[in-house]
Each structure stands twice: as structure tokens, then as C-alpha cells.
Amino acid sequence: MADVIEEIPLSSNTYQCPNCGAALKYKPGTISLHCDYCGTDTLIDAKVVEDVQELDFEQYSRDFETLNTQTTKVIGCRKCGAESTFEENLKSTDCPYCGMPLIESDIHEERLIKPSYLLPFKLSDKDINTYLSAWFKGLWFAPNELKKRALCSDRLEGVYVPCWTYDAQTESDYRGERGINYTRTVGSGKNRRTVTETRWSYCSGHVSLFFDDVMVPASKMISSVVMNKIENWDTMNMVEADNRFLSGFITEKYVINMQEGYNTAKSIMESDIDYAIRQDIGGDKQRINSKKTVFSDIKFKLILLPVYISSYTYKDKLYHFFVNGRTGRVSGDRPYSVAKITLAIIAGLILLALFIYFVNQNS
Numbered sequence: 001m002a003d004v005i006e007e008i009p010l011s012s013n014t015y016q017c018p019n020c021g022a023a024l025k026y027k028p029g030t031i032s033l034h035c036d037y038c039g040t041d042t043l044i045d046a047k048v049v050e051d052v053q054e055l056d057f058e059q060y061s062r063d064f065e066t067l068n069t070q071t072t073k074v075i076g077c078r079k080c081g082a083e084s085t086f087e088e089n090l091k092s093t094d095c096p097y098c099g100m101p102l103i104e105s106d107i108h109e110e111r112l113i114k115p116s117y118l119l120p121f122k123l124s125d126k127d128i129n130t131y132l133s134a135w136f137k138g139l140w141f142a143p144n145e146l147k148k149r150a151l152c153s154d155r156l157e158g159v160y161v162p163c164w165t166y167d168a169q170t171e172s173d174y175r176g177e178r179g180i181n182y183t184r185t186v187g188s189g190k191n192r193r194t195v196t197e198t199r200w201s202y203c204s205g206h207v208s209l210f211f212d213d214v215m216v217p218a219s220k221m222i223s224s225v226v227m228n229k230i231e232n233w234d235t236m237n238m239v240e241a242d243n244r245f246l247s248g249f250i251t252e253k254y255v256i257n258m259q260e261g262y263n264t265a266k267s268i269m270e271s272d273i274d275y276a277i278r279q280d281i282g283g284d285k286q287r288i289n290s291k292k293t294v295f296s297d298i299k300f301k302l303i304l305l306p307v308y309i310s311s312y313t314y315k316d317k318l319y320h321f322f323v324n325g326r327t328g329r330v331s332g333d334r335p336y337s338v339a340k341i342t343l344a345i346i347a348g349l350i351l352l353a354l355f356i357y358f359v360n361q362n363s
């Protein structure tokens with residue numbers, strides 16, 4: 001029997017089975033680590049999140065190095081450049097984004113902000129295949145070969161995707177114009193008609209808004225568009241980021257840093273503020289001529305979200321599927337079958353020709 005360990009070390013990224021010593025993996029949908037060799041489950045004494053702690057943005061910007069950061073082993077993909085935090089259990093894995101084998105000599109160390117919370121994987125890869133095949137069945141004009149091939153997707157990888165969330169209190173003073181519509185009759189004789197015009201008046205005011213958890217994906221590989229498509233995230237079920245939940249999965253490194261993420265969050269907040277100002281102006285139309293916003297109490301945190309990624313090449317092009325590891329919601333790029341679309345167009349044209357023929361017959 002291999003070395004038996006009583007305690008699972010928290011500092012290391014490998015967790016060994018207390019029964020047989022094999023490497024343990026987090027078992028989706030549970031709070032246990034699972035041994036594939038002897039079947040033993042080891043409970044993770046995860047801390048339940050009662051009061052979510054947010055980090056202070058100002059303080060972090062000043063003292064980045066000394067605060068909640070850790071030296072992390074990072075492995076990069078030579079082909080697509082995706083970077084993930086290296087985990088001992090994954091020695092022989094392929095890059096989830098392009099399929100290129102990751103090479104251990106490509107590991108380097110970096111100082112990174114520690115994730116505060118994560119949503120553990122809830123669905124297993126078997127569950128995901130069910131969701132993927134349902135999604136494929138619903139695809140119009142997809143090549144048959146694709147449907148067949150995607151169903152036996154052996155290349156399904158669970159990835160924890162880094163995401164920033166930001167809170168802020170905002171106070172905005174604005175100057176603008178309120179437009180009231182009215183109708184007027186113009187022209188004479190045959191050209192007589194009513195037109196709608198707008199009467200504008202100047203106005204100003206104040207809007208205060210509090211933003212809670214504005215989410216900005218920090219991944220280079222998964223765009224925020226895709227992350228929006230596979231929403232929602234049950235963030236109320238987040239747990240403290242414990243390495244044991246990461247065991248057996250890939251954790252992507254954040255490539256959008258905290259400041260860049262904040263700039264994106266700010267532009268999301270700005271458009272909500274504009275909407276609130278327009279509501280405040282009222283009337284039928286609104287113009288915002290100037291606005292001054294003070295952001296205060298800015299808080300942030302780094303969280304990890306569970307996404308299954310499947311990629312494969314079809315006719316020399318790389319396609320990706322992304323599946324929410326909690327809900328099974330799928331989003332993906334997909335090829336179209338030229339043959340199927342051509343047939344559909346021809347069928348449509350024949351119907352149109354027949355229709356025109358009968359209309360002409362009957363008139």
C-alpha cells in the first residue's frame with residue numbers, strides 16, 4: 001500500500017486518498033473528494049459562506065503585493081496562449097481551449113491575487129454529455145457528421161473561470177434636456193398631414209445608485225458574451241475558495257487584471273447610470289448634456305465559476321462549446337451545413353414558384 005496520510009494538506013495542490021494513496025479529484029455535486037481507484041470519498045470540511053467579504057479597491061491598488069496574494073505555478077499553452085494554474089493531478093492534460101498537450105517545462109511562477117470564493121462543479125461530465133446532445137438535436141442546419149461526432153465528445157474539460165465582481169456607491173449630478181412631444185398639422189389640400197415634434201426644456205438633477213457584484217470575466221479565452229449566454233450563476237451557493245474543490249479540474253489564470261476589470265465594470269455602471277438619469281429626466285425624450293459621477297466604497301473580489309469546455313476541429317476550423325457546470329446551459333460556435341441550407345432554399349423557391357403559378361391561374 002502507498003503512503004497513507006491522515007490529514008489532507010491544504011497547502012499542496014495534490015490530495016491523496018487516505019485509503020490507497022492515489023490522487024483524489026473533486027466530485028461534482030458533492031462536498032467530497034473522490035478516489036477513482038478504490039472508490040473512497042473524503043469529505044471536504046468546506047466553510048459555509050455566511051458573510052461575503054469584499055476587498056477594498058483603494059487599499060489593494062496601493063498594497064497589492066502584501067495583501068491577499070500568493071505565489072502560484074502557472075502553465076501556459078504553446079499554441080493558443082491560454083494560461084492556467086498548474087495542478088499536480090493534471091500532469092498529462094491537454095489545453096481545454098485548443099487540445100494541445102500542456103508541457104510541464106512550460107511552468108513558471110507568478111504572484112497572483114487569491115480567489116475569495118468559488119462555485120463548485122455541480123454536474124459531472126456524463127451529465128454534460130446529455131445536455132450537449134439535447135443542444136445538438138435542436139440545431140438547425142448543422143452537418144449530420146457534426147452531430148454524430150459531438151455526441152462522442154471525449155474532449156470535455158472542466159475549467160474554473162476567473163471572474164471579478166465589483167461593488168460601488170455612485171453619486172451623479174447631471175444637466176440635460178427633457179423633450180415633450182406634440183403634434184401639429186402642416187401643409188394644405190392633398191398634402192395636409194400631422195407631424196410629431198418635440199419641445200425641449202433644460203433640466204438638471206441628481207441620481208444615486210448602489211451597484212452590487214457587477215461581474216467581469218477575467219478570462220482571455222472565454223468572452224463575456226459567452227459568459228452571459230450561459231448564465232445564471234447561483235452565487236448564493238458560493239463556498240470559500242478551497243483548493244480541494246479545484247482538484248482534478250483546470251483553473252484558468254486571470255489575464256484581465258483588477259484595474260482593467262474595474263474599468264469594464266465602470267462602463268457597465270455608467271450605462272446603468274445613464275438609464276437612471278433618463279428615467280429621472282422623464283418626458284418623451286431625453287438628452288444628457290453633462291454628468292459628473294463620484295464612485296465611492298469600491299469593493300471587489302475574485303471568484304471562480306465552473307464551465308465545461310469541449311472543442312474539436314471540423315473542416316480545419318476549431319469549434320468550442322461552453323456549458324455551465326451548475327445548470328447545464330450550453331453556448332457554442334457551430335458550423336452550418338451548406339448542403340442542408342441549399343436544399344432548404346431550393347425547396348423555398350419551388351414553393352414560391354408554385355404559389356405564384358396558382359395565384360396567376362386564379363386571377
Ligand SMILES: [Zn+2]
Pocket residue numbers: 017018019020021022035036037038039040
Ligand atoms: Zn483510493
Ligand SMILES: [Zn+2]
Pocket residue numbers: 077078079080081082095096097098099100
Ligand atoms: Zn491551447
